[in-house]
Amino acid sequence: MARTAVTIKDVAREAKVSVATVSRALNGHDNVAESVRQLVIATADRLRYQPHAAARSLSSRRTQTIGVVLPDLYGEFFSELIRGIDQVARAHRQHLLVSSYHGHPEEQGEALRAMRGRVDGLLVLSPYVDRPGFLTENLPAYLPAVLINTHLEDAAYPVLSIDNYGGAVTMTRHLLDAGHRHIAFIGGPDDNFDARERLRGFRDAIKAGDAQAMELPGDFSEAKGYEAGKQLLAASERPHAVFAANDMMALGCLYAFNEAGVQVPGDIALAGFDDIPLARFVHPPLTTMQVSIAELGGHAMTRLLEGIEATEAQPATTHTLVPELIVRDSSARNSPQRKR
Amino acid sequence: MARTAVTIKDVAREAKVSVATVSRALNGHDNVAESVRQLVIATADRLRYQPHAAARSLSSRRTQTIGVVLPDLYGEFFSELIRGIDQVARAHRQHLLVSSYHGHPEEQGEALRAMRGRVDGLLVLSPYVDRPGFLTENLPAYLPAVLINTHLEDAAYPVLSIDNYGGAVTMTRHLLDAGHRHIAFIGGPDDNFDARERLRGFRDAIKAGDAQAMELPGDFSEAKGYEAGKQLLAASERPHAVFAANDMMALGCLYAFNEAGVQVPGDIALAGFDDIPLARFVHPPLTTMQVSIAELGGHAMTRLLEGIEATEAQPATTHTLVPELIVRDSSARNSPQRKR
DNA sequence: TTGTAGGCGTTATCAA
DNA sequence: TTGATAACGCCTACAA
Numbered sequence: 001m002a003r004t005a006v007t008i009k010d011v012a013r014e015a016k017v018s019v020a021t022v023s024r025a026l027n028g029h030d031n032v033a034e035s036v037r038q039l040v041i042a043t044a045d046r047l048r049y050q051p052h053a054a055a056r057s058l059s060s061r062r063t064q065t066i067g068v069v070l071p072d073l074y075g076e077f078f079s080e081l082i083r084g085i086d087q088v089a090r091a092h093r094q095h096l097l098v099s100s101y102h103g104h105p106e107e108q109g110e111a112l113r114a115m116r117g118r119v120d121g122l123l124v125l126s127p128y129v130d131r132p133g134f135l136t137e138n139l140p141a142y143l144p145a146v147l148i149n150t151h152l153e154d155a156a157y158p159v160l161s162i163d164n165y166g167g168a169v170t171m172t173r174h175l176l177d178a179g180h181r182h183i184a185f186i187g188g189p190d191d192n193f194d195a196r197e198r199l200r201g202f203r204d205a206i207k208a209g210d211a212q213a214m215e216l217p218g219d220f221s222e223a224k225g226y227e228a229g230k231q232l233l234a235a236s237e238r239p240h241a242v243f244a245a246n247d248m249m250a251l252g253c254l255y256a257f258n259e260a261g262v263q264v265p266g267d268i269a270l271a272g273f274d275d276i277p278l279a280r281f282v283h284p285p286l287t288t289m290q291v292s293i294a295e296l297g298g299h300a301m302t303r304l305l306e307g308i309e310a311t312e313a314q315p316a317t318t319h320t321l322v323p324e325l326i327v328r329d330s331s332a333r334n335s336p337q338r339k340r
Numbered sequence: 341m342a343r344t345a346v347t348i349k350d351v352a353r354e355a356k357v358s359v360a361t362v363s364r365a366l367n368g369h370d371n372v373a374e375s376v377r378q379l380v381i382a383t384a385d386r387l388r389y390q391p392h393a394a395a396r397s398l399s400s401r402r403t404q405t406i407g408v409v410l411p412d413l414y415g416e417f418f419s420e421l422i423r424g425i426d427q428v429a430r431a432h433r434q435h436l437l438v439s440s441y442h443g444h445p446e447e448q449g450e451a452l453r454a455m456r457g458r459v460d461g462l463l464v465l466s467p468y469v470d471r472p473g474f475l476t477e478n479l480p481a482y483l484p485a486v487l488i489n490t491h492l493e494d495a496a497y498p499v500l501s502i503d504n505y506g507g508a509v510t511m512t513r514h515l516l517d518a519g520h521r522h523i524a525f526i527g528g529p530d531d532n533f534d535a536r537e538r539l540r541g542f543r544d545a546i547k548a549g550d551a552q553a554m555e556l557p558g559d560f561s562e563a564k565g566y567e568a569g570k571q572l573l574a575a576s577e578r579p580h581a582v583f584a585a586n587d588m589m590a591l592g593c594l595y596a597f598n599e600a601g602v603q604v605p606g607d608i609a610l611a612g613f614d615d616i617p618l619a620r621f622v623h624p625p626l627t628t629m630q631v632s633i634a635e636l637g638g639h640a641m642t643r644l645l646e647g648i649e650a651t652e653a654q655p656a657t658t659h660t661l662v663p664e665l666i667v668r669d670s671s672a673r674n675s676p677q678r679k680r
Numbered sequence: 681t682t683g684t685a686g687g688c689g690t691t692a693t694c695a696a
Numbered sequence: 697t698t699g700a701t702a703a704c705g706c707c708t709a710c711a712a
Contacts, residue, residue: 005456005482007689018699023691033697050480053457054397055689058704063394065437065458073426079419086413086440095458096438097405100426116345117393117705118405118435140390142345222621251621258623277415281562281591283598283623347705358683363707373681395705398688457689 084294168201225252424634508541565592
């Protein structure tokens, strides 16, 4: 049990060939005598030789690693996203270096810069607005990158995002169609682009439907949703339905309603956005806009790998995933239909 | 926007000093004239120089990266664990290379071996039994490692785990104390060590309490819990309480009960294990054993960093976290007390 | 205080 | 088909 690792030199010495031959044999080059290849492979196996990734990267200029830079690691959205990314990464034998910057721009810039020599490409999620040029300035120019759910003024990178506006319109219409003429909206963080788009969709749909609206502030957290739920119950004029900008807040809100003995959807209808795995387990199951989060991550990864393989610069295409309305009991009109 | 990155040579040329001086200045060595240091730093900033991680790793023999090898990335357990690991990692400016092997031993071995030259240490979660010596054989001998929730016959590595046995005893006693004399247990996967320990705890507590038990197979998935729940309802002699080996199964079970109109805890009490974030949101909120998953990850990371810093081999200590009983409505006796 | 040069472990080029 | 040997980009003796 050596405290130090076996290097290519050890294998070469043991097999009585040069390191060049070992490298060639192990990397499947064809200019190696078959008998020699066999010997080298056997020797490497016996010594349990494993190439040193840093050395290999330095020489081959490939790390076989993708950097994933996220604002946070908390919650089902990110875990689903990483899972989707991982699936594609594994299929292409790529490693994943994950990094979270906790919403701090400086940390994000730092994380981005620290990727040099570690990764072959970058997957970045940066859902903030009000930072013109920040990203483009901090993204290493020599690294291919794909952005997820990110708002970019200049189309310098490929972007994958969700049709938040359209999704919010669809959901609001669904609630209107169910006969709710007074709908409350619990918003997301002010500086979050997705949240803004969802709010915009809500407003437009309300206006088009000539209904009554009520808007409460939120921050995408369950706690804030709970708070909003209590506020709603205390309001002088209780709305017929509540549309939360994401599922976590919808769940917090539901908790507040349950606690107060207010029936959903009997007394008040409820809907969210994202379709996190939990959404179908709560009681009643939550109506929501389904975003295939894992798929979103997988798509982004696939797109990035293409960009890495490509010899010349790829066009900065933008792709938008359309979320699907999933109607569950929380917004059912009369007899609740179960949909899992 | 150069397609190629700035190297230390560029900085040296620009600042009219040698690369050695640049290296020293940037790494905070004290044998550099202050004026020179200023110049170097200014030049590096201007050129947006960033050291090449692979090159630095190769010469310094440090990657500033920790490898995290998990069986899977799906679900709240893993996302919480990674979050806890990340917190400590960030505090120590370490990067995280995550890898999942999807339960396949070969892939696990491969993942472990591929870490050479990529990481300074390993955090491994390997909850399987029946693989004597597998891990110790596949873990690179030259890398410090800390195992999480892993059963090891030979104490070759530090292990951090949860007191599954004790937790199961506590929960079973809680149900017994509430007056339930006939308790069903929904088990976990056969090859999962945690699951076995929880079952063992359940059995011992039942025996000590001289109560009646019923055991159903499970696999930690919500779907299986749902199935078990339906089986329980169809049983000739319905138990007074159900203890599921983890929360996900308890939720599936709860879903089956809700669907059938069976009241929890009125008709039957229910409890789980893990205290995943969801547990408190379902209706009724779930009684469970709280395991601070993020804390578990954080502890492991801290321990690993100590091992890396240490010049000599560390003793392979074993640390066990004791889960805490969280009583919520799902097992309440009479008047339900809410606890969030 | 500074520069020169060797080494980290690979891969790749060029002769032989 | 093989073996020297020069990169790859950085760090760090050792000399100056």
